[in-house]
Amino acid sequence: MSFDNLILPRRAFLSGVGAAALAAGLPRAVLADAPTDKRFVLIILRGAMDGLNVVPPYADPSYAALRGQIAIAKPGETDGAIDLNGFFGLHPALADIAPWYKEGALLPIQAVASPYRDRSHFDGQDMLENGTLSPRATESGWLNRALTAMGGGDRRIGLAVGQTIPLVLRGPTQVASWAPTKMPEASESFLGLVQTVYQNDKRLSAALADGIRATQAADQIMGAGPMANDAMAAADGKPSYKAQKMLAEAAGKMLADPNGPRIAVFDAQGWDTHAGQGAAKGRLSNALGGLKASLVSLRQALGPAWKDTVVLMATEFGRTVHTNGTNGTDHGTGTVTLLAGGGVAGGKVLGEWPGLSETQLYQSRDLMPTTDLRAVMKTVLYEHLRVSRDRLENAVFPNSGDARLLKGITRSA
Numbered sequence: 372m373s374f375d376n377l378i379l380p381r382r383a384f385l386s387g388v389g390a391a392a393l394a395a396g397l398p399r400a401v402l403a404d405a406p407t408d409k410r411f412v413l414i415i416l417r418g419a420m421d422g423l424n425v426v427p428p429y430a431d432p433s434y435a436a437l438r439g440q441i442a443i444a445k446p447g448e449t450d451g452a453i454d455l456n457g458f459f460g461l462h463p464a465l466a467d468i469a470p471w472y473k474e475g476a477l478l479p480i481q482a483v484a485s486p487y488r489d490r491s492h493f494d495g496q497d498m499l500e501n502g503t504l505s506p507r508a509t510e511s512g513w514l515n516r517a518l519t520a521m522g523g524g525d526r527r528i529g530l531a532v533g534q535t536i537p538l539v540l541r542g543p544t545q546v547a548s549w550a551p552t553k554m555p556e557a558s559e560s561f562l563g564l565v566q567t568v569y570q571n572d573k574r575l576s577a578a579l580a581d582g583i584r585a586t587q588a589a590d591q592i593m594g595a596g597p598m599a600n601d602a603m604a605a606a607d608g609k610p611s612y613k614a615q616k617m618l619a620e621a622a623g624k625m626l627a628d629p630n631g632p633r634i635a636v637f638d639a640q641g642w643d644t645h646a647g648q649g650a651a652k653g654r655l656s657n658a659l660g661g662l663k664a665s666l667v668s669l670r671q672a673l674g675p676a677w678k679d680t681v682v683l684m685a686t687e688f689g690r691t692v693h694t695n696g697t698n699g700t701d702h703g704t705g706t707v708t709l710l711a712g713g714g715v716a717g718g719k720v721l722g723e724w725p726g727l728s729e730t731q732l733y734q735s736r737d738l739m740p741t742t743d744l745r746a747v748m749k750t751v752l753y754e755h756l757r758v759s760r761d762r763l764e765n766a767v768f769p770n771s772g773d774a775r776l777l778k779g780i781t782r783s784a
Contacts, residue, residue, distance in 0.1 A: 422707030495687030511542030612661025623672025705738030
């Protein structure tokens with residue numbers, strides 16, 4: 372295998388860990404650099420996550436009746452929600468990160484949606500990533516444009532680890548792509564290349580090697596060979612949460628390095644719960660368990676860098692308030708956005724709650740959105756990564772004047 376196309380600046384090369392794993396069908400991730408000591412992780416929850424059960428409004432008088440058999444029980448009841456503020460709770464599958472809320476490192480924002488109001492996964496995800504008012508409006512993503520606005524020379528160059536670069540990181544800032552075709556041989560060659568190029572930097576070489584070995588371990592779980600349709604799918608067609616967890620750990624080690632990348636983007640799938648969604652148990656609980664494990668591993672791998680990190684978890688739209696005939700929910704509108712990290716001003720639930728009575732629903736079926744997802748993204752970029760308001764309004768999120776900055780959602784505010 373030739374590595375001629377890997378002759379990149381030191382910081383760009385740093386983000387290559389995990390490329391071999393992605394070729395084997397593991398969760399997709401991208402790392403890039405930025406001229407800051409703050410870390411930012413974007414986790415795209417592909418498939419439309421049901422925010423009404425992730426952060427259930429258990430005290431809303433309409434919640435239990437509307438949700439029926441998939442309603443999350445009240446705190447204190449069997450399989451009940453973990454209480455947050457006396458009105459909202461947290462799904463029991465997220466019990467391991469519930470203490471983050473009390474320490475101020477977890478911030479849910481309820482009733483959030485992008486400007487998109489139809490129910491196509493493809494178009495919804497396109498708008499989530501392009502940051503505009505319509506799908507397919509641009510071939511660049513808002514995070515790439517933010518990196519461009521931040522400047523920083525070589526620090527702006529990143530390496531995508533996966534077969535393709537996600538839209539959110541495509542654009543004028545250079546993000547190179549590399550993915551080998553066979554996991555075992557390629558990862559061994561890549562590890563040897565790391566040891567050769569960085570033989571005089573033992574600390575960095577060791578960190579990179581640890582990340583590669585983590586992806587090799589993930590490959591042993593899944594077996595080699597690319598997956599045709601789902602970058603997170605294991606051989607049985609279900610999301611591989613173990614692989615997702617290992618890749619989060621590997622990327623966390625790279626982000627933790629003082630000279631390493633500062634930006635990471637992950638895909639997390641398994642949220643399209645049309646059937647078998649369940650309440651405390653079921654498909655949604657399984658997906659949340661995988662997300663929780665990834666977040667815990669990410670935090671552990673980041674170490675002291677956790678205090679300077681903001682993790683933003685966003686999905687393309689929510690799900691219907693009413694259940695369908697297969698113990699699931701269909702494509703909806705409003706949902707919840709989660710922020711985590713030591714850089715988050717958490718310990719509260721934000722967002723104007725619209726209510727769940729029939730007259731308060733969007734099109735009589737969905738949670739009414741009251742917060743623009745772009746406002747959340749803009750605020751994180753402004754407060755945490757110091758992107759100027761002018762750049763945010765005119766370049767990163769064009770025509771977003773109505774998506775006003777929120778107040779103090781990060782500790783950098």
